[in-house]
Amino acid sequence: MKYDCVIVGSGPAGTVTARFAAEAGAKVLIIERRAEVGVPVLCGEGISRKIDNWGMIEGTRWIAGKMEGARIYSPDKTCVTVSAKFGGDETGYVVYRDIFDQELARHAVKAGAKIMMNTKALGLIKENGKIKGVKAKHLDEEIEIKADIVVGADGVDSKVGNWASIETTLKPNDLETCCQYTFTNVKNLDYFCEFYLGKEIAPGGYIWIFPKGKNIANVGIGILASLSEAGMAKKLLDKFIEKEERLKDAQPIRFLAGAVPVALPVETVRDNLILVGDAARHVDPITGGGLTHCLEVGKIAGEVIGKAVKEKNFSAEFLSEYETRWKEAIGKKMKRNYMVKEILLDMDDKTFNMLADSLKDYDFDEISTIGIVKALVKKHPMLLMKLRPLIKVAKES
Ligand SMILES: Cc1cc2nc3c(=O)[nH]c(=O)nc-3n(C[C@H](O)[C@H](O)[C@H](O)COP(=O)(O)OP(=O)(O)OC[C@H]3O[C@@H](n4cnc5c(N)ncnc54)[C@H](O)[C@@H]3O)c2cc1C
Numbered sequence: 001m002k003y004d005c006v007i008v009g010s011g012p013a014g015t016v017t018a019r020f021a022a023e024a025g026a027k028v029l030i031i032e033r034r035a036e037v038g039v040p041v042l043c044g045e046g047i048s049r050k051i052d053n054w055g056m057i058e059g060t061r062w063i064a065g066k067m068e069g070a071r072i073y074s075p076d077k078t079c080v081t082v083s084a085k086f087g088g089d090e091t092g093y094v095v096y097r098d099i100f101d102q103e104l105a106r107h108a109v110k111a112g113a114k115i116m117m118n119t120k121a122l123g124l125i126k127e128n129g130k131i132k133g134v135k136a137k138h139l140d141e142e143i144e145i146k147a148d149i150v151v152g153a154d155g156v157d158s159k160v161g162n163w164a165s166i167e168t169t170l171k172p173n174d175l176e177t178c179c180q181y182t183f184t185n186v187k188n189l190d191y192f193c194e195f196y197l198g199k200e201i202a203p204g205g206y207i208w209i210f211p212k213g214k215n216i217a218n219v220g221i222g223i224l225a226s227l228s229e230a231g232m233a234k235k236l237l238d239k240f241i242e243k244e245e246r247l248k249d250a251q252p253i254r255f256l257a258g259a260v261p262v263a264l265p266v267e268t269v270r271d272n273l274i275l276v277g278d279a280a281r282h283v284d285p286i287t288g289g290g291l292t293h294c295l296e297v298g299k300i301a302g303e304v305i306g307k308a309v310k311e312k313n314f315s316a317e318f319l320s321e322y323e324t325r326w327k328e329a330i331g332k333k334m335k336r337n338y339m340v341k342e343i344l345l346d347m348d349d350k351t352f353n354m355l356a357d358s359l360k361d362y363d364f365d366e367i368s369t370i371g372i373v374k375a376l377v378k379k380h381p382m383l384l385m386k387l388r389p390l391i392k393v394a395k396e397s
Contacts, residue, residue, distance in 0.1 A: 003029045003114075004135055004309045006147035008039045008121040008160050012291055013277025014153030015104040015113075016298025017057065017305070022111035024306020029145060030113060031136055033120035038101030042258040044180060044220050046193055046210050047291045049092025056107070056295055056323050062100040064212040066154045067091050068191045074356030075198030081360075085206035091193035094210045094218070098109075108377075120142075124150060131164065131272035148314045149305055150273050153298075155258050158279035164270045168279070172226035174204050176288050179233045180220030182212070182254035187246045196240070203227040203270050205288075207240050217248070222260060222288055224345070233257075243367040246307055260288040268326070269319045276301045282326070285334065285341040293330055300325045336393060343389045354380040355387075 005021050007014045010032035022028045045064065050058065069083045070091045105115060118139050125133040125144055133146040152160025161168040189211040196207040204224025211217045221237040234257075240245050261278060262285040268275045276282065282297050283290035304322040308314050358379040384391075 001029070001143065002146040003027050003133075003148040004033060004147065005149040005151060005305050006145050007113075007151040007153050007346075008134060009153035009155060009277075009279070010101070010105060010115060010117075011153060011277060012101060012104050012294035013279070013282070013298050013301075014151065015101070015108040016295050017151055017153060017274075017276050017301040018108040019056075019104070019111045020114040020299050020302020021305040021309075022108065022302075024303060024309070026309040028108075028113040028305075029147070030108065031116045031119040031121060031134070031145065032115065032117050033382075035118055036098075037105045037115070037117070038098035040256065041097045041254070042256055043291075044208055044210050044218050045095045045097045045100075045212070046091050046208075046289065047093050047095055048289075050292055051092075051295060054295060054299075056299070057100070057103050059103070062095050062103050063093050064096050064216075065094040065191055067093065067193050067211075069193075071167075071194045072193050072356070073194065073196045074352045075201065076353045076358035078353060078360055080356050081192070091210075092213050094193070096212075097128065119162065122161075123152065127379045132269070148272060149150075149308065149319075150302065151276050151305070152273070152275040152279045154279050156261055156278045158275065160273070161266060161275050161279055166267050166270065166275065167280075168266050170261055170263055170281075172228075172287075173224065174261060175225040176222035176260040176262055177207075177225050177228050177233050177257075178220060178222040178260055178288075179237060179255070179257040180215065180218055181237070181241070181252040182218050183247055184216050184253050186211075186215045186217045186250045187248070189215060189246070190212075190378070192397045197352055198387060201235040201240065202236060204345055205239065215250075216253075219244075224262075225259075260290070262286075262288055262338075262341060265331075265334060267323075269316050269323050271316045272299055272314045274305070274319055274322055275397045282330065282334075285338040286344070296329050300329065314369050339393050340390065345384070351383070352387050354383050358383060 004026040005028045007030045010030050018028045018030050072080045119136050121134045121136050124131050125134045194209040202223050204227045205222035207221045209219050221233050223233050244286045261283050263281045265281045268280045277294040282293040
């Protein structure tokens, strides 16, 4: 088997890369260890409405609910409501992630990419030290797939990066441990994504309720691995659910557990190799959301792969256009949000409560930095001192 490009992983990062590489003329194969694209779902399924303008996904089958905004609850349950225009940008849709991933795969195939399911990458083929493809197991058969470029789109547990000597180990401080129920028969749901903060509720993370319509909702938790111990995420989530009136008559129809990197991205390019998506840590360190980044970065990766194939140049130097462009697109935001994540970790519950109390009546339709600072100072002047590091980061970015 010989391809221009073999992509390990059929998540959004892999299929979007495949689509744009194939559209640019590259012969592309995606390999996927699972038996079905997008299954099992390992996601809260929230995505920004920014994707409406990107033309990467058609129709509406993948949309479970269109959100009207977000509610953020402080530890003492003070609620800050952000309208769709502002909150909606980040929490725009709740999707059916399996259909979403399959739609992205359909576009990749339409562009000419091939997909091989039940095929697990086992290592890289190297000739004279150069990467020349991947060794894999398809069902029970060991196979070799030769390719000029290997793409690691193999998610948070990425092995491809390690095989190419890229340091991808995550510190417990940079990893969220998550679990989530999907409940049916949930009462009083509307179209707002909800976030619950607090050191006791979810240390170093948050609990979310994302409505999927028809009385169905994803109710999940992410906590920082360094503040966690075995079974803690599920215990804290169960404690929250027990007290939640709307879930009294609800029953779970799905349970999942997974991890999210909340780190700075790693190096993403070597000779004949590229990393995208969670494998490259392209996840927002504050929210743990990775889907929009997969689409943005996957498109860039695919376009650069297309150029490399045309020029027959697979060197790290040539492929570094990918790293330069994704840094232009999301690099600054990733760095800023990583700093903000570190500052938020140091903030105590009392500060979050004061912050929410100051902002609970704030008209976010009139959003401005000065307006927010004024609102903070008016109610809790001491917040200004506490939030100084955050204001500094905001000013610098
Ligand atoms: C509980 C939870 C909730 C989340 N909620 C949200 C959310 O609401 N919004 C959001 O934007 N993000 C969310 N995320 C993050 C989001 O799911 C990821 O950022 C996104 O899935 C990354 O896509 P990807 O293509 O990089 O990797 P993945 O979607 O993980 O895909 C990687 C693929 O590679 C395959 N693979 C791995 N190893 C191999 C191998 N050796 N050979 C072949 N195939 C392989 C895997 O089977 C998988 O299909 C959440 C994550 C978790 C765990």
